[in-house]
Amino acid sequence: MHHLEKEVIDPNVERGRRVQQAVEGWSQYVAPYNPPTDSSVPLPDAIVEIMTCLLDATTQESTLSHPAALPYVKRLEKNWPTIWMWIQLLYAHSTATLKKLRAISVPGRPPPTSAKQLLEKERHKHELLVRALLLFLGLESDQEASTHGLVRLVYSTQGVFEMVVTAWIEEAEDDSAVAGFPTSSVHHDSLLYTAPNFQKLLIAGCGGRSDKAADLILRRLSLNIHRTKWQKHDLRDIYRNLIQQMHFAQNAMRFRNSTVSDALRAHPGFVACFVDVMICLLSPPFSTPPTPLFGLAMVSVDLYLSAVASHIAIRQILESPFFDIISRIALVHYTPQEKAGLHIFNSSCCHILANMRQFAIYRPLLLKTGQHLPSIYQLTEKTTGNLAEGLLDLQLEAERLVETYKQYKRRPHPVFCCGNRQCILTTDETSLFRCRSCKIALYCSKECQQQDWRDNHKPLCNAMSQSDEALLPQSSPDLRWLAHLITRDMIKEPSYLPFQEDAAGRLTDILIMNYRSQERPEKTVTSLANPSKLTEAGLLPEVARDAWFRSLTPRRNAHSSGNNPETIAVLIILPSAGVKITALLTYPSLKPPDEHDVHVTWILLEYSQPKEVES
Numbered sequence: 001m002h003h004l005e006k007e008v009i010d011p012n013v014e015r016g017r018r019v020q021q022a023v024e025g026w027s028q029y030v031a032p033y034n035p036p037t038d039s040s041v042p043l044p045d046a047i048v049e050i051m052t053c054l055l056d057a058t059t060q061e062s063t064l065s066h067p068a069a070l071p072y073v074k075r076l077e078k079n080w081p082t083i084w085m086w087i088q089l090l091y092a093h094s095t096a097t098l099k100k101l102r103a104i105s106v107p108g109r110p111p112p113t114s115a116k117q118l119l120e121k122e123r124h125k126h127e128l129l130v131r132a133l134l135l136f137l138g139l140e141s142d143q144e145a146s147t148h149g150l151v152r153l154v155y156s157t158q159g160v161f162e163m164v165v166t167a168w169i170e171e172a173e174d175d176s177a178v179a180g181f182p183t184s185s186v187h188h189d190s191l192l193y194t195a196p197n198f199q200k201l202l203i204a205g206c207g208g209r210s211d212k213a214a215d216l217i218l219r220r221l222s223l224n225i226h227r228t229k230w231q232k233h234d235l236r237d238i239y240r241n242l243i244q245q246m247h248f249a250q251n252a253m254r255f256r257n258s259t260v261s262d263a264l265r266a267h268p269g270f271v272a273c274f275v276d277v278m279i280c281l282l283s284p285p286f287s288t289p290p291t292p293l294f295g296l297a298m299v300s301v302d303l304y305l306s307a308v309a310s311h312i313a314i315r316q317i318l319e320s321p322f323f324d325i326i327s328r329i330a331l332v333h334y335t336p337q338e339k340a341g342l343h344i345f346n347s348s349c350c351h352i353l354a355n356m357r358q359f360a361i362y363r364p365l366l367l368k369t370g371q372h373l374p375s376i377y378q379l380t381e382k383t384t385g386n387l388a389e390g391l392l393d394l395q396l397e398a399e400r401l402v403e404t405y406k407q408y409k410r411r412p413h414p415v416f417c418c419g420n421r422q423c424i425l426t427t428d429e430t431s432l433f434r435c436r437s438c439k440i441a442l443y444c445s446k447e448c449q450q451q452d453w454r455d456n457h458k459p460l461c462n463a464m465s466q467s468d469e470a471l472l473p474q475s476s477p478d479l480r481w482l483a484h485l486i487t488r489d490m491i492k493e494p495s496y497l498p499f500q501e502d503a504a505g506r507l508t509d510i511l512i513m514n515y516r517s518q519e520r521p522e523k524t525v526t527s528l529a530n531p532s533k534l535t536e537a538g539l540l541p542e543v544a545r546d547a548w549f550r551s552l553t554p555r556r557n558a559h560s561s562g563n564n565p566e567t568i569a570v571l572i573i574l575p576s577a578g579v580k581i582t583a584l585l586t587y588p589s590l591k592p593p594d595e596h597d598v599h600v601t602w603i604l605l606e607y608s609q610p611k612e613v614e615s
Contacts (some may be wrong), residue, residue: 131185249300363478378393510569
C-alpha cells in the first residue's frame with residue numbers, strides 16, 4: 001500500500017498519466033491481494049484514504065469515453081471484480097460514518113462545529129463512490145463500442161444498481177442532507193436505460209409502497225433547495241441536482257405505465273413542491289438562477305394539471321403563490337438573452353391560465369380566482385406578449401362569472417325535481433335527499449328512490465359509483481350553481497330547445513352544451529336516432545347505455561302552473577377531462593321560459609379516464 005501511495009497517487013503527475021497509473025495500480029498492487037470479505041470489519045483509516053484516492057484517480061475524468069480514459073476501458077473491465085469489492089468495502093465504511101453524522105445533525109441547522117471537517121470529508125467520499133458507480137454505468141459516455149463491455153458488466157453485477165438506489169433513498173430520507181444528493185445523476189439522459197429498473201428497485205426499497213416512493217421524489221427536490229439555509233454549497237451543484245430530479249419527475253408524469261407515475265399523480269403535495277422550488281429560487285441566496293429551472297418547474301406543474309385533469313389540480317395551483325411567481329420573476333435582473341430562456345416558463349403559464357379560465361365555472365375555483373383578481377389586474381398591466389393575453393382572458397372570464405355569481409346569490413336557487421319521473425315534487429315543495437351511492441340523483445322519499453331504482457336508476461347508479469375520483473365539485477352548493485349556469489345558458493337561445501318525441505315516447509334529440517369549447521358553452525342539437533354517430537363523437541356513456549337511453553323520456557308535470565310542460569335532454573360537457581352530466585330539464589311551453597321555470601332532474605354523471613399525456 002505504501003508503494004501504491006507513492007507511485008500512483010502523486011498529485012504532481014499529469015491527469016492523463018494519472019489515469020494510466022491508477023489502472024496499473026489496480027492490476028499490480030490491489031488485484032493480487034484479496035481485500036477482507038467481511039464489510040462489517042472496520043478498515044484502517046490509512047487503507048481507506050489510499051483506496052479512496054486510487055478510486056478518485058481512476059474516475060477523475062467525467063466519462064468513460066474521455067480521451068484520457070478510453071484507452072484503459074478494457075483493463076478496467078478486467079479489474080472490475082477487484083474494484084467492485086473495494087467499492088463495497090468503502091461504501092460500508094462511508095455509510096457507517098454518515099449514519100453517525102446524521103445522528104448528531106439537527107434538520108435545518110448547521111452541523112456541529114466539531115463535526116464539520118469530518119462531514120466534508122465523508123460527503124466527498126460519498127460523492128466519489130456514487131460518481132464511480134455511475135461512471136462505470138456509462139454516465140455521460142458516448143455510445144462507444146469499446147465502453148459497452150464494461151458498462152454491461154457493471155450493470156449486470158449483482159448489487160451494483162441496488163447500491164445506487166439504496167444511496168438515493170438514504171439521501172432522500174435524511175432531513176439534514178448530510179451526504180448531499182449526488183445520486184441525482186442517475187437520472188441523466190445517458191442512463192435512461194436504467195429507469196425501469198430504478199423505479200422497480202425504488203418501490204422495493206420503499207417496502208412496496210409507491211406513495212412513499214413519490215414522497216421521496218418530492219422530498220429530494222425540497223431538501224436540495226432548502227439545504228442552502230444550513231449548508232454552504234456550490235449553487236451549481238444545487239442547480240444540477242434540481243434539473244436532473246425535475247427531469248425524472250417529468251418523465252414519470254408523461255407515461256402512465258408505472259406505479260411511480262400513478263403515485264406522483266395522486267400525491268397531494270406535487271404542485272406545492274414545485275411552486276416552493278420556484279419561490280426559493282427567487283429568494284436569497286439565489287440571485288439570478290438559470291432561467292431553464294423555472295421552465296422545468298412550471299412544465300412539471302402543467303404536466304400534473306394535464307395528467308390529473310380535475311378541479312383538484314387547479315385548486316392546488318390557485319392556493320399556491322402562482323401569480324406571485326409570475327410577478328417576482330419579472331423583477332429578476334436577467335439579461336435580454338437570459339430572459340429569452342423564459343419562453344418555456346411563459347408558455348406553460350399560458351396553458352395553466354387557459355385551464356384556469358375553463359375551470360372557473362366551478363364554484364370553489366371561481367371564488368378562489370375572484371380572490372386573485374387584484375393580482376391579475378396588476379400582472380396584466382406589467383406583462384407583455386402571450387402571457388399578458390392569457391392573463392387578460394382569465395381576468396375577463398373571471399369578472400363575468402363573478403358578476404353572474406353575485407346575481408345568482410340574490411335570486412332564487414334552481415329548482416330540482418325528484419329523480420322518480422312519475423313524481424311531481426320539487427325543492428319548491430319539499431326537501432330532496434341524495435342517493436347515498438352516486439351522490440347525484442335526488443329523491444323526495446325512500447319510496448320514490450326504490451321505484452326509480454327498479455325502473456332505471458340501478459345500472460346508472462352502479463356506473464356512477466365506479467368512478468375512482470371525483471373530477472367535479474359535488475357539494476349541494478356546487479351543484480346548485482352548476483344548475484344555475486346550465487339553465488341560464490340554455491334559455492338564452494330558445495331555438496336550441498328540442499322536445500320532440502318518437503312513437504315510443506322517447507325524446508328524439510339531445511341538446512349538447514360544451515363548456516370545454518372556446519365559445520362557452522357551444523350548443524348543438526344531436527339526433528338520438530343514430531347511436532353510432534354519438535359513439536364516434538364520444539358522447540354516449542361508456543357504461544349503462546341502454547339505461548341512459550331509457551332515461552331520456554318526458555317526465556310528469558312538475559310545474560304548479562297549468563302550462564303544459566316540455567322536457568328536453570341535455571348533455572353537459574365539463575372542463576374536467578372525461579366529465580359529462582346528463583340532465584332532464586322541464587319548463588312550461590306556453591310562455592318564454594324563465595330561469596326559475598326550468599326544473600332540473602340529474603340523470604347521469606359520467607367520469608371517463610383522461611387521455612394519456614403525450615411526451
